Amino acid sequence: MKYLILGSGIAAMAAAEAIRERDKEAEIRMISAERELCFNRPMLIGEFALDGSGAALFEKQQDWPAQFNVDVKLGCRAEAIDREAKTVRLAVPDGRDGSLTAAEPYDKLIYALGAEVRIPPIPGADGDNVYVVRTREDMKEIRAAMKSARSAVVIGGGMLGLEDAWAMREQKLDVAIVEQKQRVAFGQIDQSAGNLMKKRIERMGVPVYVNASVTEIGDGYVSFRQEISANALPAEAEEAGAEVDLVTIPADLVILSTGVTPNSRLGAEAGLEITGRGPKEGAESEVCGGCGACCGQQADEGCGLQAGPCWIAVDQYCRTSDPDIFAAGDCAAVNGRNDAIWDEAREMGRVAGANAARAAAGSAAEADAARSAKKDNIGQVVQTYSPEVQTYYPEEEEIYRPVTAEHIFTGFxxxxxxxxxxxxxxxxxxxxxxxxxxxxxxxxxxxxxxxxxxxxxxxxxxxxxxxxxxxxxxxxxxxxxxxxxxxxxxxxxxxxxxxxxxxxxxxxx
Ligand SMILES: Cc1cc2nc3c(=O)[nH]c(=O)nc-3n(C[C@H](O)[C@H](O)[C@H](O)COP(=O)(O)OP(=O)(O)OC[C@H]3O[C@@H](n4cnc5c(N)ncnc54)[C@H](O)[C@@H]3O)c2cc1C
Structure with missing residues (x-):
């Protein structure tokens, strides 16, 4: 039995461990574009202040592959999934040990490709002074740029944007935060708390521009339009006929902290069911492209709402619409929801790995016995995609239950x-x-x-x-x-x- 795991983040690692726990003999191969084994991504921002060695970041010891007998291939990008042939096309870098094939076969595939920072369609967002924080390579580049930078702008005042701003302020840069919504940490805190946070952040010398839409990023500056009644809700501001200011502030260095885009493209191209509200191709504004998964609108119509992320659709067992492919982590969503948090990715990975191993073991007798034992309570929640998997009744522990999102921020x-x-x-x-x-x-x-x-x-x-x-x-x-x-x-x-x-x-x- 060969398991192929795409990705080497926490979802991928949790999946590998769950498979190994259930199948001591299987071949488990892990492919990742990243050049280093899984590290503690939430601690990455700490690298602003560290020596760049990454020593504090590694969640797992470097002997993890040997411990779980997983064949890890780093620096390899998956390019396409052929579901009929059950292979994944890889961009295999030169000089590899020769054990990888350009079309890597699998019996069961775990899709755990995570997410990337969403790049908003702002002129200049692809400029040399613009960075994102997702990988250790990103941090190395930012650390190098910080040596000659004096001013920085963080675009996006979510929890991660606040952490970026605080870390750079600690490194003595003149930092500002530009946030499109009416308060920082919009998804987590209410307006009263948002007003308080703004006050406290600004008191420490970091201006916070809310209700501010960036119009351009240039060499050394960021320009944005800001509602003058900055604390009003947008609809109210509009009713009140709020004025808009065009502001330009210095920015030797710009960090985009503008949410994430799940890496679901490969799966979507392979015909896996997806869920969410992707952007409309070629559209000037970011409106729904009508993937049909969430609202049923056709591709050329869309629902007209602002585009959101699109994930690989999985059920509570982290099964995709293909019975041989399981998906987990930031790239996948159960019931159309993903909070893009560490514990959620780890738990989804564990469930995906456990169910892939169980499906691989897949004795019909076991499934039938489990079905008659559990039909009443679990059978009802089974979300089936195809007739072949309708008799799939996993154990309780192999069902994904949503992880409660918690956020802690300390800074300013x-x-x-x-x-x-x-x-x-x-x-x-x-x-x-x-x-x-x-x-x-x-x-x-x-x-x-x-x-x-x-x-x-x-x-x-x-x-x-x-x-x-x-x-x-x-x-x-x-x-x-x-x-x-x-x-x-x-x-x-x-x-x-x-x-x-x-x-x-x-x-x-
Ligand atoms: C700076 C930062 C701070 C964070 N802070 C917190 C926090 O405080 N609390 C919290 O709960 N969460 C936090 N998160 C979110 C958390 O880190 C993620 O939810 C989690 O890492 C997701 O894990 P994953 O395994 O799904 O994906 P990832 O960690 O993104 O791993 C996916 C892997 O797939 C690889 N890959 C992608 N495409 C390909 C391809 N085509 N071929 C091969 N490999 C590919 C990538 O290189 C990557 O190694 C933070 C994230 C960041 C970036």
Whole structure:
């Protein structure tokens, strides 16, 4: 039995380990374009300040391939999947050891190609002074550029953009953040917290431009259009007839932190089912291209909404629409959702590997026995793609269950902790006003918000109040409600002698 794993990130490694655990004899080969074995990608930004050796980054020891008997081939790019022949075409670099074929065969394929930084269609985004942070090679280039740079602009004020800005500010660069939305960390924090963060970041000498759309990146500068009523929601700003300013700021170095694009193209070209809202080819603005997967619109129509990422569609067992191909990590989505976080990629990888091994072992008798034992409860959630896999009833442990997203940011003299629906935003970016527990300590600039959904804790947002995180997380996992959240906060307030007030009203929609 030959397993071929595409990618060498955490999803790929978790898949390999899960396969080896179940199949001691199988041949497992891992192919990756990256030149180094999996490292701790979330810690990459730490490299701004480190020596570049990467020593702090390696999640796994370098003896991992021997330990799990995995044949790892680095620096090789997968170019096409031939599902009929069950081969993957590779760009095999010269001078390799000769053990790779240009059309590498597989019995079971794990597709774990991760994601890349999304490059927005901004004039100059391909300039020599523009960088992204995804690989160690990227960091080496940025570190080299930082030696002669004095000013930097981070485009995109999400959690990663904030980390980039903080790291460069620590390296004594004049940094600014330009964010298209009305606040930083838009997906994780609400507007009250966003206003607080802006204030604290700017106090440390880093301007934050919100509601700002970059129009051009040039040699040494970034230009953008900014709504003057910068804290208003865009729709309200429009209603109020807000004016727009054209601003240009210096930028010897530009970091794009503008979200990710899943590496799903290879799978889509091979005819695997995909899910999401990809950009329309050739369109000037980034609107949905109508892949049909999410909204059913035809390719030349699309739904007209802003384009989003497109992932390889997988079911709870991380199976794609091809029974011999499993997919995991940032490139794939269960039920059309992927949060692009480490723990999610690792768990999907584990599930993909476990089910690939199980499918490979695939005795019909085992599947049938499992089916009769579990038909009632698990059979209902099976999402089948083709008749061949309809009798597939895996064990409980081989089902992917969504990982709760948590974010921690420490920088600009500020600690942010968020969990689950922390911004209180429901689907489609529409604010749902729950009767949240929302408290502001103006003097010490602390902010606590516990979002409630049907009276149950649905999200946690803490600014400079991280001590509350363990108890609130525990309450969240137990499905506790408002009363308990209030008690936890009250106990904490009593022991901290702080003067909290209800948060200032902010208009949610
Ligand atoms: C700077 C940074 C900070 C982050 N911080 C956090 C954090 O704090 N918390 C958190 O939970 N998550 C964080 N993340 C996200 C997290 O790192 C990812 O969700 C996770 O690494 C995804 O793992 P993966 O295995 O799916 O993909 P990846 O790690 O992207 O691995 C995919 C691999 O596939 C290879 N590949 C791609 N195309 C090809 C091809 N055609 N042929 C061969 N190989 C190919 C790539 O080279 C790569 O090695 C951060 C990410 C970055 C970049």
């Amino acid at each position: 003299d500020t600690e942010v902790f968020t969990m689950a629906d922390s911004s209180g935003a429901g689907t489609d970016g529409v604010y749902i006003r729950h009767a949240d527990v929302e408290i502001f300590d103006y003097q010490r600039e602390r902010y606590i918000r516990v979002s409630l959904q049907d009276g149950i804790i649905a999200g946690i947002l803490l600014i400079n109040a991280s001590e509350l995180a363990p108890d609130l997380m525990d309450a969240y996992h137990r499905g506790a409600g408002e009363e308990e959240a209030r008690q936890i906060i009250q106990r904490w307030k009593d022991s901290h002698e702080v003067d909290f007030k209800p948060a200032a009203p902010f208009r949610h929609r």
